[in-house]
Amino acid sequence: xxxxxxxxxxPDKTVVSAEVEMxxxxxxxxxxxxxxxxxxxxxxxxxxxxxxxxxxxxxxxxISGGFADVNNNVLSVLAxxxxxxxDIDTARAQAARERAEKxxxxxxxxxxxxxxxxxxxxxITRLQVAQLR
Amino acid sequence: MPSLKDVKMKIVGVxxxxxxxxxMNMVASAKLRGAQARIERFRPYAAKYRQVLAxxxxxxxxxxxxxxxxxxxxxxxxxxxxxxxxxxxxxxNGNIISAALKLAEEKTRAGMQVSFTCVGRKGxxxxxxxxxxxxxAYGDRMGSIDFPLAxxxxxxxxxxxxxxxxxxxxxxxxxxxxxxxxxPRALCLLPLKTPEAEEIAEEAGEARCEYVYEPHEEKLLAxxxxxxxxxxxxxGLLDTSASEHAARMxxxxxxxxxxxxxxxxxxxxxxxTRQASITSELIDIVGGAEALNx
Numbered sequence: 001x002x003x004x005x006x007x008x009x010x011p012d013k014t015v016v017s018a019e020v021e022m023x024x025x026x027x028x029x030x031x032x033x034x035x036x037x038x039x040x041x042x043x044x045x046x047x048x049x050x051x052x053x054x055x056x057x058x059x060x061x062x063i064s065g066g067f068a069d070v071n072n073n074v075l076s077v078l079a080x081x082x083x084x085x086x087d088i089d090t091a092r093a094q095a096a097r098e099r100a101e102k103x104x105x106x107x108x109x110x111x112x113x114x115x116x117x118x119x120x121x122x123x124i125t126r127l128q129v130a131q132l133r
Numbered sequence: 134m135p136s137l138k139d140v141k142m143k144i145v146g147v148x149x150x151x152x153x154x155x156x157m158n159m160v161a162s163a164k165l166r167g168a169q170a171r172i173e174r175f176r177p178y179a180a181k182y183r184q185v186l187a188x189x190x191x192x193x194x195x196x197x198x199x200x201x202x203x204x205x206x207x208x209x210x211x212x213x214x215x216x217x218x219x220x221x222x223x224x225x226n227g228n229i230i231s232a233a234l235k236l237a238e239e240k241t242r243a244g245m246q247v248s249f250t251c252v253g254r255k256g257x258x259x260x261x262x263x264x265x266x267x268x269x270a271y272g273d274r275m276g277s278i279d280f281p282l283a284x285x286x287x288x289x290x291x292x293x294x295x296x297x298x299x300x301x302x303x304x305x306x307x308x309x310x311x312x313x314x315x316x317p318r319a320l321c322l323l324p325l326k327t328p329e330a331e332e333i334a335e336e337a338g339e340a341r342c343e344y345v346y347e348p349h350e351e352k353l354l355a356x357x358x359x360x361x362x363x364x365x366x367x368x369g370l371l372d373t374s375a376s377e378h379a380a381r382m383x384x385x386x387x388x389x390x391x392x393x394x395x396x397x398x399x400x401x402x403x404x405x406t407r408q409a410s411i412t413s414e415l416i417d418i419v420g421g422a423e424a425l426n427x
Contacts, residue, residue, distance in 0.1 A: 007177075009177050009178045009181065010178065010280075011175050011178050011280045011364070011367055012171070012174055012175070012279075012280065013174045014174070014177060027347060028347075028348060029347055029348055032347075039345055040343065040344045040345065041344065041345045041346075041347065042185060042188070042189065042344055042345070042346050042347070042353065043346070043347040043348075043353075044347070044348065044352075044353055044356050067185060067356075067357065069181070069184075069185050071344075076181050078178060078181055078182060078185070080280055080284075080360075081280075
């Protein structure tokens, strides 16, 4: 079986650029796998864990939502932030989680509920992905 | 004629100024390298984004999303002005500000109420003094620009556009063309103009085949468009930051050269003054000797 090119890019850098055997993306309508020679696809991604396989070994990347674009055997993932499981700062994610939880339980009018929820979701997912390394 | 000591002190003073301008030049060039690297890293993201959006917008109707729709009645216009926080970079900030004010005047003449959102202290100071309203100002952030900042700025104008508080949003920033060229640029942020698919296809040099969309096109577009605004604001921030450093480098280079020129002139003056004083002393001595002999 062949390989496909995976590119994970954020506004600040290219996080992953590699020939991989398989990718599993956290799509908004459920996870989906991408194998080589996949049909052209454009999908929105939610906050989650993107898995890819290189030489039979699985790697995990945290994605804070974004888009996946498959075309000509190239899968490009555009995310506002993305981190390899090994690069996640767990202490920071833990702090972010506590901060978000505090905000949500405070029942303060000025707190933007949706934003706080998203922040909590990101922190929890980051921690989950970090544990996979 | 100035005294010898005065000239000496002036030479020392100019020499110190030269040291400072030279140091600032070097700092600016180091920062410019960093800013340019960031632009380089951002480029693949922006290019891919344009491509994806162009492909998608070809599939859906023109006014499928509130951010694409032109408002029929145009009453309010917001201008996002990005300048630097610090001066000493030649006419860079002045150019951006005058471009923004010109645009504001144009819009006022067209019967619109103009308000400003400023990033960077220089622009903020001018906008506050002007007759236009300042909605939000982000000062002292140009040193630490990141995507969340662009996000915050963009979110504000998007919200304004969706709630019909603004009917037009413009972005004014310093485009980074080259080391010697940083012209101010005004870009219409909202209503969004999506990049033309044909244009992109030409750039890519290949025809793209049929796509599978998940979720369906309209929903996807609703997710993509607000982010595209953020991407553009972020690009404005990055460009302005690189331009600022390039402009400062050029300005400081000029200043250093002027210092050198001034030091040369002053040294000449110093030598002339010294010679004049020696001559007059000699005349005194010779005159005195003549008087004794006489």
